[in-house]
Amino acid sequence: xxxxxxxxxxxxxxxxxxxxxxxxxxxxxxxxxxxxxxxxxxxxxxxxxxxxxxxxxxxxxxxxxxxxxxxxxxxxxxxxxxxxxxxxxxxxxxxxxxxxxxxxxxxxxxxxxxxxxxxxxxxxxxxxxxxxxxxxxxxxxxxxxxxxxxxxxxxxxxxxxxxxxxxxxxxxxxxxxxxxxxxxxxxxxxxxxxxxxxxxxxxxxxxxxxxxxxxxxxxxxxxxxxxxxxxxxxxxxxxxxxxxxxxxxxxxxxxxxxxxxxxxxxxxxxxxxxxxxxxxxxx
Amino acid sequence: xxxxxxxxxxxxxxxxxxxxxxxxxxxxxxxxxxxxxxxxxxxxxxxxxxxxxxxxxxxxxxxxxxxxxxxxxxxxxxxxxxxxxxxxxxxxxxxxxxxxxxxxxxxxxxxxxxxxxxxxxxxxxxxxxxxxxxxxxxxxxxxxxxxxxxxxxxxxxxxxxxxxxxxxxxxxxxxxxxxxxxxxxxxxxxxxxxxxxxxxxxxxxxxxxxxxxxxxxxxxxxxxxxxxxxxxxxxxxxxxxxxxxxxxxxxxxxxxxxxxxxxxxxxxxxxxxxxxxxxxxxx
Numbered sequence: 001x002x003x004x005x006x007x008x009x010x011x012x013x014x015x016x017x018x019x020x021x022x023x024x025x026x027x028x029x030x031x032x033x034x035x036x037x038x039x040x041x042x043x044x045x046x047x048x049x050x051x052x053x054x055x056x057x058x059x060x061x062x063x064x065x066x067x068x069x070x071x072x073x074x075x076x077x078x079x080x081x082x083x084x085x086x087x088x089x090x091x092x093x094x095x096x097x098x099x100x101x102x103x104x105x106x107x108x109x110x111x112x113x114x115x116x117x118x119x120x121x122x123x124x125x126x127x128x129x130x131x132x133x134x135x136x137x138x139x140x141x142x143x144x145x146x147x148x149x150x151x152x153x154x155x156x157x158x159x160x161x162x163x164x165x166x167x168x169x170x171x172x173x174x175x176x177x178x179x180x181x182x183x184x185x186x187x188x189x190x191x192x193x194x195x196x197x198x199x200x201x202x203x204x205x206x207x208x209x210x211x212x213x214x215x216x217x218x219x220x221x222x223x224x225x226x227x228x229x230x231x232x233x234x235x236x237x238x239x240x241x242x243x244x245x246x247x248x249x250x251x252x253x254x255x256x257x258x259x260x261x262x263x264x265x266x267x268x269x270x271x272x273x274x275x276x277x278x279x280x281x282x283x
Numbered sequence: 284x285x286x287x288x289x290x291x292x293x294x295x296x297x298x299x300x301x302x303x304x305x306x307x308x309x310x311x312x313x314x315x316x317x318x319x320x321x322x323x324x325x326x327x328x329x330x331x332x333x334x335x336x337x338x339x340x341x342x343x344x345x346x347x348x349x350x351x352x353x354x355x356x357x358x359x360x361x362x363x364x365x366x367x368x369x370x371x372x373x374x375x376x377x378x379x380x381x382x383x384x385x386x387x388x389x390x391x392x393x394x395x396x397x398x399x400x401x402x403x404x405x406x407x408x409x410x411x412x413x414x415x416x417x418x419x420x421x422x423x424x425x426x427x428x429x430x431x432x433x434x435x436x437x438x439x440x441x442x443x444x445x446x447x448x449x450x451x452x453x454x455x456x457x458x459x460x461x462x463x464x465x466x467x468x469x470x471x472x473x474x475x476x477x478x479x480x481x482x483x484x485x486x487x488x489x490x491x492x493x494x495x496x497x498x499x500x501x502x503x504x505x506x507x508x509x510x511x512x513x514x515x516x517x518x519x520x521x522x523x524x525x526x527x528x529x530x531x532x533x534x535x536x537x538x539x540x541x542x543x544x545x546x547x548x549x550x551x552x553x554x555x556x557x558x559x560x561x562x563x564x565x566x
Contacts (some may be wrong), residue, residue: 010546011543012552064348064547067353067551070552125284176293194430203320225294263293268350268352269353
């Protein structure tokens with residue numbers, strides 16, 4: 001069993017908000033994750049919702065700013081938040097940009113050197129982390145869902161689409177919906193897969209993956225603020241995902257939120273709806 | 284009318300979470316404050332609750348971490364959060380400690396040089412800031428309450444006790460309840476008032492002030508986590524306040540919260556109760 005080390009524990013809404021570190025085999029480095037255990041976790045096994053954060057974030061942003069613990073307590077959900085990239089692996093240039101390298105793992109398995117040795121956030125999130133959580137906490141192992149924000153929204157969508165049946169539901173706040181067509185995605189995929197591997201890029205883009213999805217019925221539950229500056233800059237492209245879903249006959253719900261931006265003030269306003277959505281699919 | 288400059292605006296729970304800066308006359312420096320305006324502020328005048336933050340904080344901590352906007356929206360309350368000290372006034376040593384000087388104004392009016400020129404957070408919070416808010420936002424000018432955390436809990440208590448009738452209600456999370464008897468208070472009061480002015484110190488200590496309170500009925504509504512390390516270290520001394528209130532026949536409610544610590548995870552868990560308490564007194 002993986003050894004996990006407790007970093008902090010704070011009582012919150014009757015439950016415990018904890019942070020742990022552990023040695024990741026996939027990423028070959030020490031990683032931290034946050035886990036919220038509602039009071040009900042003392043009495044029995046609970047389903048888990050995974051949250052994937054956006055660019056520049058780590059395991060703390062969501063637990064400090066989203067206000068999710070209240071709703072997780074009410075719904076009886078464990079919520080797990082991994083970090084957004086390997087840390088401290090000393091690759092040349094990993095800390096040079098806020099939108100590539102550390103804090104910007106994009107939840108893919110890099111194929112290009114030097115990134116391919118450590119930057120395997122997809123395998124980490126969808127396999128290793130799930131094992132660590134199920135082996136150490138009172139979870140119902142086959143009852144899990146996934147959600148995220150921005151880069152993490154993209155991550156949640158591809159984790160669900162590439163692993164049919166693994167997650168009971170998926171949702172995303174302001175996801176990077178079509179990374180092969182936006183500046184953030186072009187930079188990240190060019191770096192992690194190489195400029196000459198455009199076919200590989202499609203395997204990590206939700207708007208491409210929906211066409212090949214073959215598994216249990218899956219709805220994409222997407223949320224987007226109308227005043228999000230990154231929407232206006234063409235980084236998010238939610239309508240490309242909606243169109244791709246229509247063509248592939250995959251159900252996709254896009255909630256446009258009038259006046260809301262890209263911040264945690266926006267996420268906090270609607271996180272209750274997302275957790276209620278996941279709770280309906282997990283119970 | 285004071286000129287205020289908008290720094291940021293984010294939609295949150297149907298309202299707007301804004302930050303402004305303005306030139307403070309009391310403090311003789313540029314100051315920032317945060318203000319949450321619920322959607323109902325578009326249709327009419329609303330009461331205001333002031334939040335005073337603790338050591339090392341500024342105007343952003345509460346608005347990012349407490350999750351208060353949901354409840355302020357539900358209750359129709361404007362919430363205002365000032366910074367915790369003058370900023371950038373270039374006094375010798377002002378940035379040397381985390382518990383004295385910048386970020387640690389203690390909501391007093393300093394009398395000792397060099398602090399007395401700028402460190403007048405008491406006058407700022409109880410007079411200038413109230414005028415700025417009432418002159419620029421849709422408030423009911425005589426309907427305001429005050430609350431705070433730790434150093435800001437002390438601040439809320441003394442602001443209410445020294446200004447009978449100004450606030451309709453007061454509440455505090457883990458307040459420094461008896462600063463003349465704890466290390467943080469001894470350091471701050473020694474610096475802001477001088478070691479040779481012990482009589483003056485009593486004018487800024489809630490556990491001393493209750494004996495002289497003479498005004499409309501006022502209850503002190505105090506909240507405290509049992510696992511708060513600063514409680515164990517003797518920095519907070521809530522029982523001294525309870526005893527002083529008994530002797531003075533001032534009603535004081537002390538809610539002990541089993542297992543909670545000093546963090547915003549604790550504040551977030553009970554901020555709904557505090558805002559509901561203030562709403563009952565303001566309506």
